[in-house]
Amino acid sequence: MIDNHILAPVFIHLFSAILQLVAWRKTVTQRFISVGGSFLGLMLAIRLFTKVYNNGILTMNAANWEAPFGIVFVADLLSVTLVLLTSIAGFAVSIFSSTGLNRQRMLYGYFPIFHFLLMGLNGAFLTGDIFNLYVWFEVIIISSFVLMTLGGRKAQLEGAVKYMAMNILASTFFLTGIGILYGITGTLNMADLSIKITQVQNQYLVGITACFFLIGFGIKSAVFPLYYWLPSSYHTPPSAVAATFGGLLTKVGIYAIIRVFSLIFVLDTFTQNLLMGMAIFTIITGALGALIKTNIRRLFSYLIVCHIGFMIGGIAMFTKIALMGTILYLIHDIVVKTNMFLIAGVIRQLRGSMDMNKLGGIYKEYPKISLLIALVLFSLVGIPPLSGFWPKIYLFQEAFTQQQYVFVAALIIGSFVTMYVIAKMWSEVFWKDVPKDVEVENKFEPLPLIRKILLILPVGILAIVTLYIGLNAETIVQLVDKISDQLINTQPYVEAVLGKQN
Amino acid sequence: MELLLIVLLGLLYAAGVYMILRRSMVKLLLGIMLLGSGTNILIFLLGGITKGKPPVIDENAKLFQDVFADPIPQSLILTAIVISFGLTAFAIVLLKRVYALVNSDDLDDLNTPEEEDI
Numbered sequence: 160m161i162d163n164h165i166l167a168p169v170f171i172h173l174f175s176a177i178l179q180l181v182a183w184r185k186t187v188t189q190r191f192i193s194v195g196g197s198f199l200g201l202m203l204a205i206r207l208f209t210k211v212y213n214n215g216i217l218t219m220n221a222a223n224w225e226a227p228f229g230i231v232f233v234a235d236l237l238s239v240t241l242v243l244l245t246s247i248a249g250f251a252v253s254i255f256s257s258t259g260l261n262r263q264r265m266l267y268g269y270f271p272i273f274h275f276l277l278m279g280l281n282g283a284f285l286t287g288d289i290f291n292l293y294v295w296f297e298v299i300i301i302s303s304f305v306l307m308t309l310g311g312r313k314a315q316l317e318g319a320v321k322y323m324a325m326n327i328l329a330s331t332f333f334l335t336g337i338g339i340l341y342g343i344t345g346t347l348n349m350a351d352l353s354i355k356i357t358q359v360q361n362q363y364l365v366g367i368t369a370c371f372f373l374i375g376f377g378i379k380s381a382v383f384p385l386y387y388w389l390p391s392s393y394h395t396p397p398s399a400v401a402a403t404f405g406g407l408l409t410k411v412g413i414y415a416i417i418r419v420f421s422l423i424f425v426l427d428t429f430t431q432n433l434l435m436g437m438a439i440f441t442i443i444t445g446a447l448g449a450l451i452k453t454n455i456r457r458l459f460s461y462l463i464v465c466h467i468g469f470m471i472g473g474i475a476m477f478t479k480i481a482l483m484g485t486i487l488y489l490i491h492d493i494v495v496k497t498n499m500f501l502i503a504g505v506i507r508q509l510r511g512s513m514d515m516n517k518l519g520g521i522y523k524e525y526p527k528i529s530l531l532i533a534l535v536l537f538s539l540v541g542i543p544p545l546s547g548f549w550p551k552i553y554l555f556q557e558a559f560t561q562q563q564y565v566f567v568a569a570l571i572i573g574s575f576v577t578m579y580v581i582a583k584m585w586s587e588v589f590w591k592d593v594p595k596d597v598e599v600e601n602k603f604e605p606l607p608l609i610r611k612i613l614l615i616l617p618v619g620i621l622a623i624v625t626l627y628i629g630l631n632a633e634t635i636v637q638l639v640d641k642i643s644d645q646l647i648n649t650q651p652y653v654e655a656v657l658g659k660q661n
Numbered sequence: 662m663e664l665l666l667i668v669l670l671g672l673l674y675a676a677g678v679y680m681i682l683r684r685s686m687v688k689l690l691l692g693i694m695l696l697g698s699g700t701n702i703l704i705f706l707l708g709g710i711t712k713g714k715p716p717v718i719d720e721n722a723k724l725f726q727d728v729f730a731d732p733i734p735q736s737l738i739l740t741a742i743v744i745s746f747g748l749t750a751f752a753i754v755l756l757k758r759v760y761a762l763v764n765s766d767d768l769d770d771l772n773t774p775e776e777e778d779i
Contacts, residue, residue: 290737290740294740294744297744304748304751304755308755308758311758313763316758316762317759317763317771317772319759320755320756320759320768323751323752323755324681324693327693327697327748328681328693330748331696334697334700335703338700338703339707341704341707341708342704342706342707343707345731347733
């Protein structure tokens with residue numbers, strides 16, 4: 160079905176970014192536009208989501224060029240779910256950054272770039288054209304470069320060099336893959352590719368192309384041999400930026416892997432084993448990294464890597480139940496990881512530090528905030544009935560059915576280490592008294608009430624979403640069930656884009 | 662023509678990979694740029710090269726009656742060039758700033774320990 164409203168979540172962020180560019184250096188106006196724009200974006204995303212949930216896949220041909228000749232935008236259930244989550248996370252981060260960021264950064268255009276980033280994310284989720292996906296990826300990385308370097312501290316710039324080099328390299332791999340793919344099939348439309356790729360004579364060439372895509376997206380989503388840029392750069396920018404990055408950027412890579420390997424390439428045994436090996440090593444190396452870090456944000460960065468492995472493992476098994484696990488985890492992970500970095504920002508406001516050796520005593524002073532944070536931490540660890548628990552059931556079940564015992568072991572190690580580091584963090588940051596020789600610099604206490612609320616509210620919003628996903632798991636599982644149906648059987652997607660095939 | 666481009670492509674990729682593996686920041690940037698150019702030529706090559714046949718339809722004909730050059734790879738390359746231009750410009754400025762702060766061109770020197778001012 161053709162529907163022009165698909166692009167609304169993209170345009171709303173474009174317009175708010177442009178409006179903010181007009182209000183250059185007027186930070187108060189920019190803050191209002193940012194929060195308002197994100198809220199409108201959230202409303203539009205909800206509207207699009209309900210539309211697609213009720214009516215099935217929607218498409219839009221750009222400039223009315225018939226698919227497969229023009230660029231086509233497709234809103235299937237996976238896309239709209241991710242757009243919805245991006246909008247929720249973007250709304251929360253937008254509220255948080257209206258007060259949790261120093262004014263200097265706002266003066267140099269934090270808000271417009273933040274909205275360009277959200278625009279890029281929504282575009283990447285909604286596009287149905289592989290080259291257009293590349294362009295959205297570039298929109299995302301160029302905005303993220305600016306966000307990462309904004310402020311210009313030494314550590315930030317050093318992290319940005321690593322981040323920039325690896326991401327440009329990933330784009331080059333991706334572009335090379337697209338070039339070969341166009342050479343062997345003569346089309347760029349993803350639905351059309353899924354038909355044409357089966358007719359290619361030389362299937363080895365298809366396998367090689369798949370590896371190019373895997374490396375490109377692998378760098379972006381931070382899987383095992385390619386993740387080193389992530390822990391060495393994600394702890395440098397301000398927490399609001401790190402929250403967007405940690406929650407959303409690596410997940411675009413996961414989305415692209417799911418999309419490309421469900422629609423275009425068929426997973427053969429070699430790729431499946433490769434993905435499974437990557438998943439296992441990602442979980443273990445991420446977990447080991449998290450064990451030794453004392454800076455909270457570095458610890459969270461390694462946890463991101465560790466949990467990416469869970470999703471890659473689900474993709475590697477590629478059955479309905481495994482995909483349900485992966486997508487459920489993706490939904491949970493976006494919300495919780497964004498929240499984790501916001502929490503790191505709140506802790507920094509409370510204590511002026513992020514080093515566990517210098518923190519302590521937060522529970523005693525702020526029991527209510529601590530309990531709110533505890534809820535999120537429990538969910539990250541996966542205590543039932545919170546949202547981290549449900550996806551693991553599906554992953555374990557399918558890993559046992561397919562006798563992937565090494566993956567089962569890795570899952571157990573990953574979950575256990577997550578629990579251990581979070582417990583360690585809780586006792587160090589919240590329970591322990593402040594070490595005697597450390598001077599506490601509390602920036603939170605002197606703030607006016609409204610700014611305090613603006614700092615805690617986004618954590619609360621995301622915690623409620625987590626709680627909703629956890630307690631209302633039945634509805635979410637029904638949604639995920641539909642999504643994985645669409646991923647296994649791509650016929651409806653292809654028909655929605657190209658019309659009925661004979 | 663194809664053979665020439667293939668050789669050029671191989672050279673660009675090889676030089677790019679070699680430069681990326683060096684320790685200097687500037688060489689890293691040059692390597693990324695060379696790889697990008699290599700990719701553009703790859704797209705051009707794989708799109709199929711047709712000499713002197715622009716995809717313009719004859720006034721009297723309703724359909725293409727001949728082999729013609731595919732315009733899509735060229736538009737893809739154009740987009741990729743514009744994007745990589747922007748990225749390279751940003752990267753040059755970033756590297757210049759880093760050089761001013763760290764006072765070294767060596768990638769191994771980019772490991773300042775944790776700063777607390779965030």
